[in-house]
Structure formats: C-alpha cells, structure tokens
Amino acid sequence: KAGVTQTPRYLIKTRGQQVTLSCSPISGHRSVSWYQQTPGQGLQFLFEYFSETQRNKGNFPGRFSGRQFSNSRSEMNVSTLELGDSALYLCASSLGGNLEETQYFGPGTRLLVL
Amino acid sequence: QKEVEQNSGPLSVPEGAIASLNCTYSDRVSQSFFWYRQYSGKSPELIMSIYSNGDKEDGRFTAQLNKASQYVSLLIRDSQPSDSATYLCAVNEGAQKLVFGQGTRLTINP
Numbered sequence: 001k002a003g004v005t006q007t008p009r010y011l012i013k014t015r016g017q018q019v020t021l022s023c024s025p026i027s028g029h030r031s032v033s034w035y036q037q038t039p040g041q042g043l044q045f046l047f048e049y050f051s052e053t054q055r056n057k058g059n060f061p062g063r064f065s066g067r068q069f070s071n072s073r074s075e076m077n078v079s080t081l082e083l084g085d086s087a088l089y090l091c092a093s094s095l096g097g098n099l100e101e102t103q104y105f106g107p108g109t110r111l112l113v114l
Numbered sequence: 115q116k117e118v119e120q121n122s123g124p125l126s127v128p129e130g131a132i133a134s135l136n137c138t139y140s141d142r143v144s145q146s147f148f149w150y151r152q153y154s155g156k157s158p159e160l161i162m163s164i165y166s167n168g169d170k171e172d173g174r175f176t177a178q179l180n181k182a183s184q185y186v187s188l189l190i191r192d193s194q195p196s197d198s199a200t201y202l203c204a205v206n207e208g209a210q211k212l213v214f215g216q217g218t219r220l221t222i223n224p
Contacts, residue, residue: 031210033212050210100163
C-alpha cells in the first residue's frame with residue numbers, strides 16, 4: 001500500500017505571498033492531520049479533517065487554513081506569509097475512527113520564507 | 115494547552131546497552147500514547163503505541179505506561195548505531211490531535 005504523499009517537497013516563497021500544500025493520504029484513510037515542525041517549537045498540530053469536515057484546530061492564526069476533498073486528499077493554505085512560517089509541514093493520515101489509531105506521516109514539505 | 119515533556123538530551127549510550135527515554139504528560143484523562151522516531155531530515159515514523167498500564171514489548175523496544183504517575187517510557191535494548199535519532203513522545207488529545215514532546219536526541223556510540 002502506498003504511503004502518505006505530499007507535494008511539493010520544497011518551496012521557497014517571499015514574505016506576503018501565499019502558499020498551498022497538498023497531501024494524499026494512505027488509501028482508505030479518511031482522516032488527515034497537519035503539523036508544523038520548527039527547531040524552536042517542535043511539532044505542533046495545525047488542524048485535522050475527516051470526511052471533508054474540520055474536527056479539530058490548533059492554536060494558529062487564521063492565515064492558516066485547510067480543506068479536504070471527497071477523495072480524502074487535503075490541502076493547507078498559508079496566506080500573507082511571514083518569516084516565522086518557515087518550517088517543515090507534515091501531514092499524517094489515519095482511519096480516523098478512534099484515539100488508538102496510528103497516524104502515518106508523509107515526507108513533509110519544507111517551506112522557506114525569505 | 116496540555117503538555118508533554120521529555121528530556122531533550124542529548125542522550126549518549128554505548129552500543130549494546132539499554133537506552134531509556136522518558137516522557138510525562140499533564141492531562142490525566144489521556145488514553146493513547148505513541149513513540150515516534152525521527153531521523154535528521156526525515157519525517158516521524160511510529161515505533162510503539164501503548165494504551166494500557168504496564169509494559170508492551172516489540173522486538174528490542176519496550177514501552178511502559180503508568181497512568182497514575184502520568185508517565186510513559188521507551189526502552190531500547192541492545193542499542194545499535196542505527197537507533198541514533200530523535201525520539202518523540204506523543205499523546206492523542208482527541209479527534210486525531212497529537213500533542214508532541216520536544217523530543218529526545220539519542221546517540222548510540224559504537
């Protein structure tokens with residue numbers, strides 16, 4: 001079974017621009033979670049989607065948004081980029097039914113904001 | 115914000131020895147706990163999950179959970195240089211929200 005895929009893998013943007021990242025979950029998985037990883041803050045939860053609905057959201061500003069499509073693929077968007085948005089953005093997929101499920105991470109998108 | 119705390123290390127262990135990684139969490143009602151391993155420049159991969167008090171063994175890895183003490187640990191027996199990585203403790207807060215500790219950087223010395 002193919003793993004979680006993320007595109008693009010690397011991205012360079014300038015302040016004020018916006019960016020859209022894509023995540024394709026493992027086949028059959030309906031939950032997609034997004035995380036931001038930085039050296040200073042570690043891994044932080046952004047939001048989670050299940051069956052096209054956002055079920056949970058972390059403490060990030062409204063510039064960070066996401067959506068999920070009927071095939072469970074998900075996108076996240078960051079508008080008005082700031083230097084501090086430079087990070088590794090990871091998505092993880094799971095079946096989404098209960099707390100004991102493992103989340104499987106994709107390879108990540110490394111975003112650099114100049 | 116519920117917290118998960120780990121000793122950031124670095125933790126240095128000789129090859130063949132036992133590496134012990136510890137994690138405490140603040141939310142008493144937490145039920146699902148995960149250990150992920152992350153190599154430099156890579157994404158996290160699951161090592162172990164544990165939900166019940168006690169020990170859970172998988173090969174060279176043993177996870178231990180004590181809900182009364184709000185403590186979860188990971189033991190790595192017969193440590194190998196390939197075990198050198200950052201180990202992340204995570205707690206599922208609900209609706210697939212994982213709260214991670216800062217990670218412990220482990221180095222296995224040949």
